[in-house]
Amino acid sequence: MFSPKINLLYGCIVISMGLSNSFVWAAESNVEQAIQLPTIKVEATRTNTTSMETPASIFRVDMPKNDQSAQVNLTEVVKGIPSVQLRNRENYAQDLQLSMRGFGARSTFGVRGIRLYTDGIPATMPDGQGQTSNIDLSGLSHLEVLTGPFSSLYGNSSGGVVLATTKEGQGKDSIEMSYAGGSHNKNRAGLVLQGGAKNQNEPSYIISSSYFDTDGYRDHSRAEKILNNAKLTWNLDDGSKINWVTNYVKIHADDPQGLNRTQWQQNPRQVNDANNVYDVRKDIEQTQTGVTWSKPINDQHELYAMAYLGSRQVTQYQSIPQSAQVNPNHAGGVIDFERNYYGADFRWTGKELLPNTTFSAGLAVDTMDEDRQGYENFNLVNGKPSYGLKGALRRDENNTLWNVDPYLQASWQFLPTWRLDSGVRYSNVHYKSKDHYLSNGNDSDKTDYNKVLPSATLSWQILPELLAYTSYAKGFETPTFTEMAYNADSKITGFNFGLKPSQSNNYEIGLKSQNQLGNFTFAVFQSSTKDDIVSAGTSNGRSTFRNADKTLRKGIEFAWNKKFWKDLEMNTSYGYLDAKFDAAIPAVGTVKAVQKGNTIPGIAKNQAFLGLAWKPEQGFYAGVDAEYIDKVYVDDINSDTAASYTVASVYTGYMWKYVDWGFNGFARVDNLFDKNYAGSVIVNDSNSRFFEPADGRNWSAGIKLTKQF
Template identity: 80%
Template sequence: MPSMKINLLYGYIAMFMALGNTSVWAIEVDHDQPAQLPTIKVEATRTDTSYMETPASIFRVDMPESSQSAQVNLTEIVKGVPSIQLRNRENYAQDLQLSMRGFGARSTFGVRGIRLYVDGIPATMPDGQGQTSNVDLSSLSHLEVLTGPFSSLYGNSSGGAILATTREGTGKDSIEMSYAGGSHNKNRAGLILQGGSDHQYKPSYIISSSYFDTDGFRNHSGANKVLNNAKLTWNLDDGSKINWITNYVKINADDPQGLNRQQWQNNPRQVNDTNNTYNVRKDIDQTQTGITWSKPLNDQHELYGMAYFGNRQVTQYQSIPRSAQLNPNHAGGVIDFERNYYGADFRWTGKELLPNTRFSIGVAVDKMDEDRQGFENFNIVAGEPSYGVKGTLRRDEDNSLWNIDPYLQASWQFLPTWRLDTGVRYSNVHYKSKDHYLSNGNDSDKTEYDKILPSAALSWQILPELLPYVSYAKGFETPTFTEMAYQADSNKSGFNFDLKPSTSDNYELGLKSQNQLGDFTVAVFQSKTQNDIVSAGSSNGRSTFRNADRTLRKGAEFTWNKQVWKDLTVNASYAYLDATFDSNVPALGKIAEIPKGNAIPGIAKNQAFIGLAWKPDQGFYAGLDTQYMDKIYVDDSNSDAAASYTIASIYTGYAWKYADWGFNSFARVDNLFDKNYAGSVIVNDGNSRFFEPADGRNWSAGISVSKHFK
């Protein structure tokens, strides 16, 4: 796909004129009665507006009523969202690689720079590190993906936000059992119990439990995962609503690690270390619970509250050579930590206190306490080293961080078709580390970061089905504890508290339209970032980071979807993202200078998606989708790149309902044409092991049966 050469602003204006001159109609379902377009409420912006009234790039992804995949990874459901680049590492030890408009692409594992929420409960720590592993797709109702300036309303590390909402129990009590299998001995068994309530003190409920295991596409990439999710909902007579959510996830996963180019070309399925000397792996055990409460006091005032608590335990074995660990300042080859995290969010909303206005005032409080240790990944037995085991203690510290973020939002419809949405948040994060491993010195230290984040959006509702808008916000991202864990100089121990937070100025010009040609969104954007947090190299288990004076992200996004005939729908999207260093980054030790104009690694400049689906309420359904992803550079010097690729998936299934019974079966093939490509890259790996190969042609199939009880 050629790079975009046209002037983006001119392209936007041309699209605006074309849509503005198009007659806007309801979608016709027959020749006599036009059907009204659905009114879809969005929650991510907290403005109580419909999708067509929201001046932001926000995408809602609804889970299909009939399962079309094994429901294991988020990559199965967000393919067509243009602002997201979500990559499957085929490595369950390191989670998915998620970036939004280029934010978060530097992450070597987990999620950085993106805010994640499940039923209003944060899945992101106060410092911006998060994970997607606790999202239960089998009980999921929908996702909202918020990007652009409006996401700064969520404070630190909000280069974008993903809000997952699980279903609420409805109707009669029911049970659903499911099983899916596929390539590489993938197996997933699931059970869902659910039911509604007709009494205010009796909750509706949905309880979901699943077990997944696989041998893995690559050697030494097997994994198993237990995921349980429960949600109780009370709808009280005074209008109050209470949700209580509890989630548990346990993962045991082997880690095949990245490959260098020669290894990838020779055998993409191999483990990095042919002898698997260190038995690299990760064990995760996480439990969290939370409650949300909303209460309308009257027509003008409403209260909202949320509180949560969680515990996460991780043990990770790395392939760090014994020779590197002989450095007295090295933290060892086994990471072992236990983390407690908790917080709350309280908000008041007032409507019509002034004519045509809406105000929200709130405060979010989050805290994380972590007991972190490091051990050598070997023991000496009879004079010989035994690897891949927990050895001598090399790191022992208590880490804590917290924030108290007050925020204010206001919306004012100052003319019948014009609205101004504004917001401001004081974002602050406080770090503290208490060192208990003193043989290499006392590395205890603390620091704090803070920033005031204003935002504003102006929108014009030209027609109920046509909305242009313009928005601006200040962004803020602190380094995470993990990114500060090591000094860039390997001869020094302790945290790298010299890292600065990055700040950004974010601009967006957008258009939304619903007309007889379908639903359209167009957006052009630009983010200018100061002190961007970038990699300073990754070697021997130590990923280090530094600041780049300036980086620049600019691009355009387009989506279109339409019900073209009866139950036949089409969805298409395209995104262009030019992410570059906007100033020279000087050399640091063995790390070479990064010249201005180099591409930020891990980010594709072009991506496109088109999907065609036949989805009736019952009977046979089918779909075909194709995804294109441009090449991505593997390091700051742009010395190598994972090539562009185009892949296709196809699926079919049958859904049937009769009386109190329901039945669904599906079969699908992914990577239909067996493309050999890199699913993701490990950015700036010091050993040039950048590439994480994607699976070749692979299949999955499943069946589910449900029964409602009287």
């Protein structure tokens, strides 16, 4: 199964060993030119190792001190990670489209199949649905992106993991004021207050608040967003550390929806509903708070605990005509729900209980309770429907979900240069729906999903500058409540509890090297999935899903970065991902049959990135980058594609510090050559409205002023 890739890997090992030996020789032959390489710690694998020592595909993105973006969404800072495809829909009602090694590409809104965390606190709902809109870029310290088998340690829906870590208050009290503006009347104003602890056992703090609004690139794509974040950190006398994080986000966004190919070619900025009859839009409000605590008991034992709770309200108006809602089983054209969710994670870590070993044992608990209503999206005026108004009740139910996941990890250095990392997690998810709208029958139901998820990684430190590893893990992903909300057959009411969870076998072989020629990573991977959750069509704003018997994803990742002369840096990466249906899917109703060998939609086979930047501590800075994304199929039958594209960005700015004052000003141009391309696709849209056009050439500029007290 892996023989061609293994041959390729062995070739790379031989080459890398030769290169690494030449690095050592060069360093020994000219000690005066030796370069002290930075040590980069990573936390995603919970192994307390450096990035170089971690036997997994993990990438760390540090927020630059000289911010050169408007800090509105992750696409501004997450670039160049191979096999991570982060697409900007130019639609703030639906969030970004994020996939890793093909997992999550089916999502028509939000993030699926990938776990998101901020300061150790889940930004993914217990059912596996997440969003990036509550990540505060102005207070962000760094991101860790974990792909591959190791991510299964996070349980359900962990086809990949993104861990965001916000800054901690330090030094003098300070205030930071910022403003950024740009094309389409974009405006963002931000305020950050921060300071370190004055006395022992007192907290450091950082509080940030921002307001963003835009008219949008497309017609009817106006958006407003309020984002507040606060973090208190205590470093106590006994060595323990406490973080308390609170986050609030409120969004109002109009939704221009997808376009068919003819509409896109005629005018990519138009709204799908040319007369804006339905006034499609979404309102989101979310409040979340959480606490993390870690304490070393002694040199051998350490404890960790996390607890969180939150509430999320969403009201969404869809473009569904009255004629479709005449069906007594229809749930209406307005989605209105409130979710309350909470959870905890407790973990013990023991070191050297056996020679050269580390053990971790934990228990994760999550619960979600949702009150969901559906309403008609019109009122009758003189016998005719007036759309965009909340009408009669058509759906009323209470949905609950909970899981209790025990897990265990172990790391054993059984030889000086060989290490075995292993883990197992029992992931179980329990769904229950209680129907209160009984005029069309009682659709109450419940179901359970569970799976044991083992993982193992063997690594070999060939040289101090070179690590090789191979790993395997089982993956598990349950459908979200949103994915089960509607049946593919509109005549059937209630939840689609017939959806099965997907189960995957994930393999990876990788190399890492850190030396005077830069940081290098290389990985070959394969994921074979049974009962993959795929789209069964999107019509009138309703997304439905079904299972594919077998799918197969395989590919290659490569990344290299290097700091050259003085403050000149280069980053480059390449990802190849071949994602196929590995078995045919029969036709069901109006949903067409899928042939074996078809490409899974929403996934680019090739992607590449090149970035060059001048980043001094002070003074002028500048950078340029270019990204290539291959064509993307829009549906399971591969009837059409969004074409490949290459886009470039360029920026410059000036950063200045003097005593207690700091200043940063920037200007940038994105899509420098005004490429007309689809930022994302709406997979399997039943009306062929697949395409969400990206912005053309656009600019932004901003200033930031900081004062310490």
